[in-house]
Amino acid sequence: MAKVLMTVDGNTAAAYAAYAFTDVAAIYPITPSTTMAEVVDEWSANGRKNIFGQRVNVVEMQSEAGASGAYHGSLQGGALTSTFTASQGLLLMIPNMYKTAGEQLPGVIHCSARAIATHALSIFGDHQDVMAARQTGYAMLCAGSVQEVADLAPVAHLAAIKGRLPFLHFFDGFRTSHEIQKIEVLEYRDYAEMLDMDAVKRFRDNALTPNHPVIRGTAQNSDIYFQGREAANPFYTNIIPVVEEYLGKIEQYTGRKYGLFDYYGAPDAEYLIIAMGSVTQTIEQTIDYYNSQGEKYGLIKVHLYRPFSTDHLLKLVPKSVKKIAVLDRTKEPGSVGEPLYVDVCTSFLRVPNAPIIVGGRYGLASKDTTAAQIAAVYNNLKQDSPKNSFTIGIIDDVTNTSLDIPEELDVEPEGTKACQLWGLGSDGTVGANKQAIKIIGENSDMHVQAYFDYDSKKSGGITVSHLRFGKEPIKSTYLVNHADYIACHNQSYVNKYHLLESIKDGGTFVLNTGWSDEELEVNLPNALKRRIAEKNVKFYTVNAIGIAEEIGLGNRINMVMQGVFFKLTNILPIDKAIQELKEGINKMYGKKGEKVVNMNHEAVDKGIEQIHEVKVPDSWKNLKDEEETEEKIKEPEFIRKIMRPMSELKGGDLPVSAFKGIEDGTFPAGTTAYEKRGIAVNVPEWIEERCIQCNQCAYVCPHAVIRPFLLNDEEVEKAPETFVVKKAAGRAYEGLHFKIQISPLDCTGCGNCADVCPAKGKALIMQPIGTQLEKEIPNWKYAVENVSFKEDLNYGSTYKDTQFKAPLLEFSGACAGCGETPYIRLLTQLFGERMMIANATGCSSIWAASAPSTAYTINRKGKGPSWANSLFEDNAEFGYGMHLAVKQMRNKLEDDMRHLIDSNVEEKVKEACHDWIHYKEDGNASEEASQKLLDVLEDFTSTDIELVNIVKDIKEKKDYLAKRSIWLVGGDGWAYDIGYGGLDHVMASGEDVNVLVFDTEVYSNTGGQASKSTPTAAIAKFAASGKKQGKKDLGRMMMTYGNVYVAQVGIHADNTQLVKAFREAEAHRGPSIIIAYSPCINHGIKEGMGRSMATIKKAVQAGYWHLYRYNPQLKEEGKNPFVLDSKEPKESFRDFILGQVRYSSLARAFPNEAEELFEKAEKNARERYENYLRLANMQ
């Protein structure tokens, strides 16, 4: 039997095994499981065969519920079927899990176990999802490392087939799913040898067929249902020896031994931990450390969790064990203990003189679980009365569950090198590190580990790569906390992050910087300098950006830093390392030509040559932290105590009490204003003499960092000297001064504002940020703090006029040039004070509210959009529910007012009530009427208690008086696919809710999977050779209801149409839906994201996107409700799509299909246009 070595992550290892045994995979993407489905799809597209000699058929469904239905159907149809999921996705599969287990079908679900959304969503790993599924009847098999995934995944398939029970094979999301290790796998022919082909035949013979038809899925009553359930019991007993048989086969083929449970540690252990998942690796490391010092610690690792074999567990427990701690990576609020703990306690129920058993929780949402925490668990066991229901890894100062954790231990084996590399998303650091791991793994007998830790910015977020290399297997399933080498690839990080927290004594630190030694002395924070000196750090700098620019690579620093890495870590002989790096470069860049290859070779060489060692002065040891020389600002409590620590990646230190009062997950609005990240390289400079005051710059700005201000004379007088203004244009603004002001540290530098500026010679020119900070930072501060919004002006209704109102979405985490944010930013300027937003999970929920950054904010009156995210599939229903609540409250208000009208009250009261009722459904008018009513009721008195109570009720519900503007917001993944059913139902309701769809034509947030909005010929995941089907016309489908307002819009393509559509939608007393074309980095716009707005315009001009409004109100006026706003397309459709990599790469990758698909795409677009024309011309 041959063994194959590969350096892969847990997801890929699972997919490798799954592919072998799978005929059909029905999937839906969800982090962190998506990679499994993607690699299976990629292998299939590239022709890989499973053990039956066929390519796997991968189908992407509309949701996990759909995927599980297709998975069930496929199994009943006789195909061996698998799926891959996590978290809410697994929960959506639960009904079909019961079905497939009840019908004894050999499906396998591979789950990268992830936290469930409760008070917050988390993409990170724990066992909440799999524990929610433990009653379904699935056998559950847990892998604790990447190697275990590779070994146990095939067991899941083999045992499912032979034992006729479906399997849930799970491993920790991120910690295992995304950890890269060098592992051994078997060849597919070995799997084929192990497979019970008779069992396969029995399965296929049992499939539904008209040739010998049967009936499955009957309805049963209380007479037989129970017996039917119990009839399956023998299958659960029998699966145990089946699993053992296949574990034995894996041992035979690989030499690695596994049991249903495995023991590790002292054979005469006194203190035992029982756990499953990646933490077992850390426990093993901790046991080795302590047992070598005389302790008697042991561990039982759980692999087969269901069925739970008490016999097998008890056989492994040494008689010497006095106390047991069971660790659960889940939480079951209100229970006597978490699931594994309850299973273990039950196992010992009839054991005489059973050990004391306690349970604890750890690692929720991938909270790092380290050796020190495990030590604390053993220490707890040694107490006379060990704490039960404890927690580790957090400080619980509310219910005091947490154990005290000793100082962090270094339990890693001698000779293991640990490295941390701080980079920026898309700067090449992560890719380079993955390459480094491969090089070291393949060119040495060392074990390797790579794990990547990111923040939540989709692009441009911080990345920290944790790499380990060693002679011994690497069992450190936690972030590097004793680093031999730390590199920082982004100079600006020194101002914020505690870069050297993990550095070992005598470790190496490299900073990518253009600073000289003298400049380092001035610019490095004292805390960093002190740390360097205290820890005797070998400190190096390299001007990687300078080197890259000199060579002609621009800002591509990754190869420079790779050379530095290999030189300073000395993991491989440097000549060997250079040779491998250069061979890697040849492979990676070969297609781009010799020049590019040579430049990258040179980058490696120069990186090595130009490393500069900084002589660390002794004086750095005594430096104190800088004092605040300017006035001390006491920031709001939330910012000080929660936001700042979280932003500096110190949120893990926050105790539970920090969240007292916000246990329900509530966060305040408007925290992004406190970030001031300084992302941009260049920012716009306003040339006031050229400005025509059109406000288009502000209109398109994705981040609300450039805004027009109107100032009176007094405000101009008090402004800083550099605060240049000009006379405001327009009669409504006579006597005022106008300024375009930018916030340079909030700007992303995309350049859209400058690009769209129509002024001759341009009134906005991008300049290096360093040239703008000195004057524009105080100018911005003055503008936002001192310039008022002029309420009394007669603002027009054009798009220009909308921009004078402060946006209530600002500084979001969206990518530079994002096509989604400008739309909703504009909406907040129109209706923000009355808005409630229900936001589907997706990019728009991530850029809006990745804690602690909340981008929706409030105006000076303290009003602004309320915002909430429920789930992905239920967003329409969620927002609809908000509407129902508000409607019910307002109906009660109306009832109260009608009662007052019919009672003996003052005429002014009756009049105010009449007015409120009359204007109830009119947004702006209801605000006025509400205020009038409250003024009138302020001093209301009466001898009639009933009337007094009614007025009291009205005042208590005053929050509901002004009409709310309710918006259900999300991407096309939600609206076209997973949420479509709910959206359709809500649109059918006839209720007054508004929908805004950010149509990026792909699942942007989860990495570019195709949606039903993806047009023909676009390449996306699960449409790797170009999407064959056309784009769903969601707008036309909604028009068929007749009473739904529908619009398709494109900002900058027609700014006036956009404002009209928003206003008409909001005013429409019924459902409205607006579909907005949203360019995305995923599209690969060749002109750059600085032209994302221009792309929208081009899309319309080329007939790729169309602008229209369908207004049911017009029908009542006897008019055609459909208005086609975009003109006859005149520009080249083909040129437009070839300007985007998502289309142009089809021509390279699949030249034969490309032409046909491009033609089909153009035909589809043409047909759509003609349909719209027909609608527009109907009488």
Added chain:
Amino acid sequence: MSVKKIDNLQGRDNKRLKTKDPTNSEGTAAWQNSEQSYKVDMVNKPSIENVIDAKDWVDNGSQL
């Protein structure tokens, strides 16, 4: 600490409103790599390779 409605922040008392030091410069991001700038407004135009790298990051790197 409880987050009451009045605690909503409005950007007041913001230490970083006066600061000039960037903390998260994206100078090395793929989309920022300038092959050239558009004339007049000097908006960045990345090379096609960098457009592909930036796309690759959001499709395969960034894990959200």
